[in-house]
Amino acid sequence: MNPRGRYAVVGVGNTAYGKLAGRSAMSLSVEAVRNALADAGLRPADVDAVLTKAPTSNFTMLWSAQVAQAVGIVPQVTATLDQAGASNIGLVGYAMWCIETGQCHTAVIVYGDNPATGSRATYARPRGEGAAYGMFGVPPWYALIAQRHMHEYGTTSEQLGAVAVACRKHAAMNPGAQFQSPITLEDHHASRFVAEPLRLLDCCPISDGAAAIVVTSAERASGMRKPPVYVLGIGQGHPAWDVPYRSTLTTSGAATSGPMAFRMAGITPADVDVAQLYDCFTIVPIVTLEDYGFCAKGEGGAFVEQGRIALGGALPLNTSGGLLGETGMPGMQLIVEGVRQMRGECGGRQVPDARICVVSGQGGVMTTHATLVLGKEVP
């Protein structure tokens, strides 16, 4: 059975993003759920599944059960999924399965965290033997990938910069974004190296905030407060092995995840009107665009140049600013923006007549990947 169009997102909500001192991951999560339920026109009692990605700053057991308690829901299903930044899309898949099999009918999926003002131990922790060699945090590992991509395909720092410029341009059109000022390629080039070839403006910030979505069956979705946004396709692919040991650094899980989701949706990249691609570092959307088939392998750098990924270009990318511009939150904001684009709610940053949006999530150091194809209607 092809699940295309059988499930829909009927509510989205988020908090402010940035440095939110004094706000706990739980407090932020509850606010996002409250906003998503209000958007859907639902009460907590209308929801019977609470699904979470664990806060990275606060790994704790049974997090989804704790969130259910705090929002006053006694659910049929709780679950916390650990696919890092791919978890939010992974949880959409789990929600679809639980609805399909009658275990629940309406799920809220929420991610909230406060690594900017709370603990960021997870982000700074040494990874295995890495610390002994000075490989701390996340950027040096992505730097290995970026450098290898440059070696194999001639990708340039200017091309990485084009991703940051587009995301910051879009963020400046989003009143809710953390970064309100656009940047130029010169700003990118002038920013200091963090780990060569990655400069500061190649890296997303570490941010506090939360976002949530409500997923239900297409039958239930019709007649709700907002028009449903349909799940047309979903996929995942997990290279899994640590960076030094995986077979390639320049092809990611997107290479299997994307085609899987596109096949389910019955579309090709040419059918996609707008894309929200995970951009913790500028190299990532470049690799994802290649792996999804928007261009040939190695041509992602050229693809993002000449304004092609800016609003008004052939494929507007990360229209709310993405991780690089809206907030460094690991991925839920991309689904939220995808839904808003399909509803036509995005004001000055709305892509005209957008009917199909692809969203990606990925976690670790391109360790996991998930793809979600959203549609304004079921083609």
Place this chain on the structure above:
Amino acid sequence: MATDVTERPAPDVDEENAGYWDSLRRHELALQRCADCGRFWSPAGSFCRWCLSDRWSWERVSGRGTLYAFTVVHQVYHPAFREAAPYPAAVVELEEGPRLLATVDCAPRELRVGMALEVGYRDLPEGFTLLAFRPVTGGTR
């Protein structure tokens, strides 16, 4: 006196990888090799990465390899690296197949993917030894 006594974080040595770290201490790089399928693997584990056999032994490798990927880290994440920054970190592909995390003993600007390397070692005052590969003059493999 403002002496920096901060130590580099030591690798986590456990029952599975002790053979690897001991081989570095002896300056005789060794990896696990499967007695059934003959292949080497890294990082260390109790079963062959390729056929899940538990018949294996630590075997010395050639020490010859090429630079697979590198970065030059500028950000000071840890006080022990303050003076070293910017410093290189690398993934080296051994002639035998496995890739290893390592550093390379050369100026960062001389690093090139594909450059030929030979194994070297850096004994640290903290009491452990790291892999520090050296460029092979004029070599690209």
